[in-house]
Amino acid sequence: MVHPAQGQMVQDLAAAGELGAPPSRYVLREKDRPVAATGAVQAAERELAAIPTIDVSRLAAESGDDGGEAAKLRSALQSWGLFAVTGHGMPEPFLDEILAATREFFHLPPEEKERYSNVVAADDGGGGGERFQPEGYGIDRVDTDEQILDWCDRLYLQVQPEEERRLEFWPEHPAALRGLLEEYTRRSERVFRRVLAATARSLGFEEEFFADKVGEKVATYARFTYYPPCPRPELVYGLKPHTDNSVLTVLLLDKHVGGLQLLKDGRWLDIPVLTNELLVVAGDEIEIMSNGVFMAPVHRVVTSERERMSVVMFYQPEPHKELAPSEELVGEERPAMYKKLKAKAFGDGFWDAFAAGERTIDFLKVKVEHQQQQPEEAAVSTSA
Numbered sequence: 001m002v003h004p005a006q007g008q009m010v011q012d013l014a015a016a017g018e019l020g021a022p023p024s025r026y027v028l029r030e031k032d033r034p035v036a037a038t039g040a041v042q043a044a045e046r047e048l049a050a051i052p053t054i055d056v057s058r059l060a061a062e063s064g065d066d067g068g069e070a071a072k073l074r075s076a077l078q079s080w081g082l083f084a085v086t087g088h089g090m091p092e093p094f095l096d097e098i099l100a101a102t103r104e105f106f107h108l109p110p111e112e113k114e115r116y117s118n119v120v121a122a123d124d125g126g127g128g129g130e131r132f133q134p135e136g137y138g139i140d141r142v143d144t145d146e147q148i149l150d151w152c153d154r155l156y157l158q159v160q161p162e163e164e165r166r167l168e169f170w171p172e173h174p175a176a177l178r179g180l181l182e183e184y185t186r187r188s189e190r191v192f193r194r195v196l197a198a199t200a201r202s203l204g205f206e207e208e209f210f211a212d213k214v215g216e217k218v219a220t221y222a223r224f225t226y227y228p229p230c231p232r233p234e235l236v237y238g239l240k241p242h243t244d245n246s247v248l249t250v251l252l253l254d255k256h257v258g259g260l261q262l263l264k265d266g267r268w269l270d271i272p273v274l275t276n277e278l279l280v281v282a283g284d285e286i287e288i289m290s291n292g293v294f295m296a297p298v299h300r301v302v303t304s305e306r307e308r309m310s311v312v313m314f315y316q317p318e319p320h321k322e323l324a325p326s327e328e329l330v331g332e333e334r335p336a337m338y339k340k341l342k343a344k345a346f347g348d349g350f351w352d353a354f355a356a357g358e359r360t361i362d363f364l365k366v367k368v369e370h371q372q373q374q375p376e377e378a379a380v381s382t383s384a
């Protein structure tokens, strides 16, 4: 069974024109609305985040002398949960080509994109019907009438391991897209591997510390997101607040239009538009594996009157791997903050959690409830 709203692409809505305001399905409750919309009037209220930058080429230093870059990485992950990446070795024209191909894909006629639809024939025998699957082109999963929908369409593809690729969902047009995606998959994984190794080193572990827990055949998913121009950006989310289902996420952002925001110390900050830098974000799985030393930051996307794109790579552990706080990071001072579960169970839970607007860690009740001091006791001790 597929929810009737599943078939409505945001891009088609936006293109129908004369759209005075987004339909009610997209309109946020007042308390959730992004206060600082992209209009000039509110510009003064917006706060551009001075995010840390890490040079990944320095992280590779074999001698171990990286000029303090790993220490910087640890501090960036602990205070921000994300950072801009330089030294990734990808030439700017290459990144531009990927964004251009993404734009070209989303600008194809609807019937061309529908060939890769994430609504497929139900294969449960008998009755026909359709079902939603994460892979392919469309909107994110709609579960209920009440769910407020995000102002974006996306193409979601598993790119690794290679034998898991379902090429029938890889667009044939524009012709350059497949090759670009293959090349980007290779290059982006190098960034992921380097950052993961340095993350381990920054905690005093061997470089393979996290890599072994993740496995050689990381499950990698590419998400191409298209945020159509929105007539009333202050009423909707491009993408609702969430943390990523990943160990780490590597993002290639639109070079012209901002919109990504980070929740830091209770405030939403704008991630600046980057040019030749990538962005790395810590995901739920590193939060669990590090026993909360690194926390996945909550982020969201706000829209504007201009279209926007991003190409995002999610790196997840091999599905059969156990996801758990690393023993070396658990002790009397720091008891295990998360329960053990299979990487696949966590990954599957993400989609239910995302549709419900919750963090997977909360939705699946992965946090361990530690005995807290009772409020009465606290009151007694302070008044004594």
Ligand SMILES: O=C(O)CCC(=O)C(=O)O
Binding pocket: 223, 225, 239, 244, 251, 253, 259, 260, 299, 300, 301, 309, 310, 312
């Ligand atoms: O489009 C963006 O800037 C961010 C997208 C994002 O957070 C995601 O795909 O998980």
Ligand SMILES: [Fe+2]
Binding pocket: 242, 243, 244, 299
């Ligand atoms: Fe995200």
